[in-house]
Amino acid sequence: MRRHEGLGLCSACWQKHPGRPFLRGEHLHDRLTDPPEWLAAFVAHVAARHCVSRACGFITDLGRLLEDEHSNSPRALLERSRRPGRSMGSFARSLEDFFTLRGLALPTDQAERLAAGRRQRRLDAVPEPLQQSVVAFDASRMRAQDRARRAGTRPRSDHTLETALATMRDLALFLVTHRGKDDWALVDVHDIEAFLATLPKARKRRLIVLRQFFRFARAQHIVLIDPTRTLTAKEPNNFRGRTLTLDERRKLFRRWTTDERVHPHEALVGTLALLHGASSLEVRLLQIADVDHQAQAVRLGKRPHRIPLDPASWMTLQRCLAHRDGWRTDNPHVMVTKGTKAGRSPASTAYLSHVLDDCGFPPRMIRSTRLVDLVTTMDPKLVAAAFGMDPQATMIYLGDHVEEGRLPASETSRK
Known part of the structure; x- marks a missing residue:
């Protein structure tokens, strides 16, 4: 077998030698006429986070x-390292983490590009x-999002904008396929009612989007009459989700x-949701700096105070x-996770x-x-x-609604 001349290692051992990245970095430094000052730091950065x-x-x-x-500035290097398509590539993500961590460049607009796609x-x-009217509607909402960001108010999230476009797409396909209408001016209240009846549980959410669109269409003289003006959601504003029984x-x-075979992430998310009402977003964004080991407390999301943890919750946190x-x-x-260990982003x-999934219950049911x-x-x-919530958000859980299957037989028959 051929051995490496300097260290006397075989090829397989040399490929795994931890000094290879630093040696390759030195060769690159000697080859460049004007090497950047941060080159050695980048070599150490990738060597500590990735395999050889x-x-x-x-x-x-x-x-x-x-x-x-081309230019060798950090911003220019970051732009040229990005791959076309939905993923910017692992090399570009490593460069972005390195430059943003040291203040050499701003983060890329990869999230905005994916949302636009x-x-x-x-x-x-x-x-x-x-299509043209829906495109104009989306452009107006994007302008409103940009104005809200500049004003420092609460802009609509990308998920909200995408959900609205999905609703308009479904409505347009329904009108053309089932109602035989290819003009927004021909839409009446009966068409909207028929469309909302296709998904009764999503009636309230869809009706909100349709009202926004037809208000925009009437202001732009696309339609003369708003067909959603007289429609109502017909849905009580109270909690109707499922909850767990005491045995569950x-x-x-x-x-x-008690079960050591359970993954630490499952135990942490489940325990915080079951005992402290923590949402998946709060656990997902929980950082090491938010954990107070002396007081055995954590800071979750936008809650105004730290949350003291009971012994069971603290044990699952230590496992994680x-x-x-x-x-x-x-x-x-x-x-x-495996996909985030080399960067600084939270779990997806x-x-x-x-x-x-292994426990059989979704996080929202446990938190509810x-x-x-x-x-x-x-x-x-x-x-x-x-919890750092709006007071109206907690009032919906006081709604008087009981599932039919949980009532005694006599009470069900009387109802």
């Missing part, structure tokens, strides 16, 4: 960019005769506190931190939506169970203040 072969590949890609005829795909699915809560608590230490990562978040929303218990046994305003 990937770190060497990143240094080779960086050398290719530094040796071309998702909106464009929804617009392209709208039938041609009705006990079973989940024993699972997350031990699991994080095994990744040897500099990611500041408590929940670190898709990962959090499936982290409780805790909120219902607190609101019905305490003052809703105190619950809202403790």
Whole structure:
């Protein structure tokens, strides 16, 4: 077998040697006529976060960019390293993490590009005769989002804009396919009612979007009469979701506190939701700096005060931190996955939506169970203040609605 001349290692051992990235960085430094000051720091950055072969590949890609005829400023390098398409590439993400961590460049607009692509795909699915008005509606909402950001108010999120476009796409397809109408001016209240009847549970959410669109269309003289003016949601504003029984809560608590085979992320998300009403977003954005080890408390989301943890919750948090230490990562978040250990971003929303699949209950049901218990046994305003919620948000859990299957047979028959 051929051995490496300097270290006397075989090829397989040399490929795994931890000094390879630093040696390749030194060769790149000697080859460049004007090497950047941050080159050695970048080599150490990728060597600490990636395997030897990937770190060497990143240094080779960086050398290719530094040796071309374009500018070598951090911003220019970051733009040229991005791949076309939905993913900017692992090399570009490593450069972005390195430059933003040291204040050498601002983050890229990758999230905005992905959101624009998702909106464009929804617009392209709208039938041609009705497409132009939906495009104008989307442009007006984008301008409103930009004005809200500049004014410092609460702009609509990208998810809200995409959901609205999905509703308009479905309405346009319904009008062309089932009602035989290819002009917004021909839409009447019966068409809207027929469309809302296709998904009765989404009636309120869809009707809000349709009202916004037809108000815009009437202001732009696309339609003369708003067909949604006389429609109502016909839905009580109270909590109608499912909650856990006492036996189900006990079973989940024993699972997350006694079963060592359960993944630490599942135990943390489930325990915080069951005992402290924590949402998936709050656990997803929980960082190491938010954990107070001396007081055994954490700061969750926008809650005004730190949350003291009981022994069971603190134990599951310690399990999650031990699991994080095994990744040897500099990611500041408590929940670190294989895809985020090399960067600084939180775990993806898709990962959090499936982290409780093994227990059989979604995070929203578990959190709603805790909120219902607190609101019905305490003052809703105190619950809202403790959770950092709007007071009206907790009042919906006081709605008098009981599932038919949970009532005794005699009471069900009397109803």
